[in-house]
Amino acid sequence: MITTVNESFDDPGLQLQVPLEYAQNPHILKWWNREHDDVVRRVIAEHAWYYPWEVLDALTSVIPSATIEKWAAEDPVCSEYKWYGVLMYFAIARARSTGMEDELPEPQVRSCLRCGARFREDGLVGWPYRRLGRPNLKYCRKCCEECFFENDLNDDAYSDADIVDYIVELTNILEAVPPQNIFDQPLGLAGLDDNARTAALELGARRPSIVKVKAAFGSWLHALVAAGVLPDGTQHTSRGIRSIAVDGHACYSLGEKIIDDWLTSYGIVHTKEPGYPDSNYRADFQVGDAFIEFFGLVGNADYDAKIHTKRSLAQQHGIRLIEIYPKDVTAWLKTQHKVAEQLGVDLSARTRKAPEFRPPATPSTTKPPSPEGPRAPAAQPGWYTDPTGREKERFWDGRYWGTVVRDGTGYVYSDTPGDGTTPPNRGSDLDGKPSWEHPLQGRESEQTIQFLFRYMDSVENLARVDAETSGIGFIAPAPYWTACQRFRSVRNRPAELAVLDRFAEHPHGAGALPPKLLKRRGELRAAGYHYNPIEAGMIGDYPPPESTQ
Structure with a gap:
């Protein structure tokens, strides 16, 4: 049910409070032009009340990086605040002071499809808008928070068998293999009809956390296999074919799996995804004091920048970095000897053994213990x-x-x-x-x-x-x-x-x-x-x- 705004709400929308004088920033006005105004108008027309969370990306796609760098270096406001925040708030203030926001439609009142609560459709923030899309903003903020964000207390009610049931139920709703981050993906549920989307959100509100799933099965991929939705143990992703190595490691590409299986076959002790010090980056493998990276997407600009960063981190922290590329995997019979030499491993002195695949353990049907009861009273307080x-x-x-x-x-x-x-x-x-x-x-x-x-x-x-x-x-x-x-x-x-x-x-x-x-x-x-x-x-x-x- 949708009505126009003719009733009051305790939380009537979430307009960002931006002083209009922010639009008078002389350092930005030096290079701001009609094209930039047109970008703001276009973002407002496309995203309505949620344009503040989209306008920065749109502007930086048309403003040369050299212009931004020169402005940020000269503008004293950027020495106190991040440049992207300054630019975003300038754009909002300009939209309001020049009348661009006058083109915004009148917000309507909706009834939440999950709980029935009444809310204004401009009353959400950027993250639910990006997850649902404007046509699907049919859920109040409270329900969005409950359904999209993990609740770690759910974990205490889940056995391994319950996790399998959850995955099967989610798969049936989506009619597709569910990715681990389905509730975090932009427009991840946008393709569903109202009933299926609401059912998925209801399931999301009581889902186990990723930490719980990994503790039970080792990885999301293992859990999918245990649930029977990936009977062959593979999954196609944007990065390649995700699969499980013979030692049970989840690999994000066939190249990773070839390397992992090779290490296992020669009894070379290795760990998966070690972290680079002082960063959030992870390598593919660690053997002793060496990191092994399979750079399978080399040639992509963003990915190449990541390769450069990892090289710098390895050099900075004295880590031996062994780089393997798709051409190396194609010629693995030759490449393996080079990698072994870099690792200090004599393959001729080792017996190669093809290990047997270890499938995930059968899910337990035992419920976890209930919360500890209160201590029996003793003396009076x-x-x-x-x-x-x-x-x-x-x-x-x-x-x-x-x-x-x-x-x-x-x-x-x-x-x-x-x-x-x-x-x-x-x-x-x-x-x-x-x-x-x-x-x-x-x-x-x-x-x-x-x-x-x-x-x-x-x-x-x-x-x-x-x-x-x-x-x-x-x-x-x-x-x-x-x-x-x-x-x-x-x-x-x-x-x-x-x-x-x-x-x-x-x-x-x-x-x-x-x-x-x-x-x-x-x-x-x-x-x-x-x-x-x-x-x-x-x-x-x-x-x-x-x-x-």
């Missing part, structure tokens, strides 16, 4: 002698010892004993300086979980001082968020919930992180999980108080 010996009293919440203590004068502060190697911190400083002088952004991997707990002590103690002096005291969410991400990555739900519960116990201000933390807390509780500070390493498993109050 209250203050008791601190079992750690760090302070006079520590609060007992009825099931676990907490991180709040009280000294002999009645002074209350946060103290996370953790592994007991650091003394209590009665104040708001952390390692001799205020907590805000310990930025976490960009350095998350350097901080241990015990450091994050002490960081929490610091911000909680500061909030108490602020509350006593000014009546208002808020905790900073950063250490809680970082700790939760750590526990979430290893699927330690009770530990993650212990951190979230701790965050929720204290007043917190505005910002993006508090709602995310509280939302995640609600999701974990709804899934049946229970907090456990012992699992989190906040405190040891000390005996409960001997007597109740």
Whole structure:
């Protein structure tokens, strides 16, 4: 059902807030011309309210790179912000200040095909538009977020057999072999009718994560084979024919498979997809201290640039790089000796053995264990002698010892004993300086979980001082968020919930992180999980108080 906009919404559209004076940037106006205005008009006509997310690509396709480089070097705004953001916001401001946006159609009100909620068709952002396409914007933002983004809590309800069932059901809906990233692909579901698309999205909302699939089967390709949708173990992709090597490795081309099978046949120990240091790039194989790359798409400009980057990374980090090209694979009987020499392997001293293919294991039908139940109550909540010996009293919440203590004068502060190697911190400083002088952004991997707990002590103690002096005291969410991400990555739900519960116990201000933390807390509780500070390493498993109050 579609109507024109004649009703109010709590979230009526997502217009980017762009000051009109951004359109007066003199450094851009020096080279901006009618052709660029025409590009903006064309993007508006094609993409309507979603043109802000498409206009940058359209402009950079017609603006010479030399023009962009010269402008970005001269414009002082580009020294503070990324040039592409400056250009995008200039284009939006110009479209609004010159009346180009007047050509936008009146947004209509739709009913979400999945949940029935009413929403404005200009109320989404760029990523659902790119996944669905304008004609298929028939789902509210909440449903788009639930269906397109992975929910790691789904994993806990999936056995291996359930994953197979999921793949079979998705294959039947798509009527094609589903790629691993089907819910991330631009217009990946656009070719389906409304019923099939809605069914696919519903399935996406409860799908297992890729991490879960790989943990169960080793790769998405193995899972497809186990589900019977790829009985011959091959898959045609834009990069070539994807297949499984005899040692079980998933290979992205026949060239990779030939190399992998050759390494296996001569007993040459190798690993698949090692990472280049300080980058997101991966090689095809690693043998000892050497990386092996099959550059199967050489000749493609973007791919050649990637080859150059990998060479530079290998040289920078002292990695021996063995490069193999399609012509080398064609003459493999000759090439293999050259590769063996580069690896320092004497083929004549080895017995070649063609290994047997190892198919994926039969899926288990055993359901994973349910979330741990709550600890049985012991003594009533209250203050008791601190079992750690760090302070006079520590609060007992009825099931676990907490991180709040009280000294002999009645002074209350946060103290996370953790592994007991650091003394209590009665104040708001952390390692001799205020907590805000310990930025976490960009350095998350350097901080241990015990450091994050002490960081929490610091911000909680500061909030108490602020509350006593000014009546208002808020905790900073950063250490809680970082700790939760750590526990979430290893699927330690009770530990993650212990951190979230701790965050929720204290007043917190505005910002993006508090709602995310509280939302995640609600999701974990709804899934049946229970907090456990012992699992989190906040405190040891000390005996409960001997007597109740």
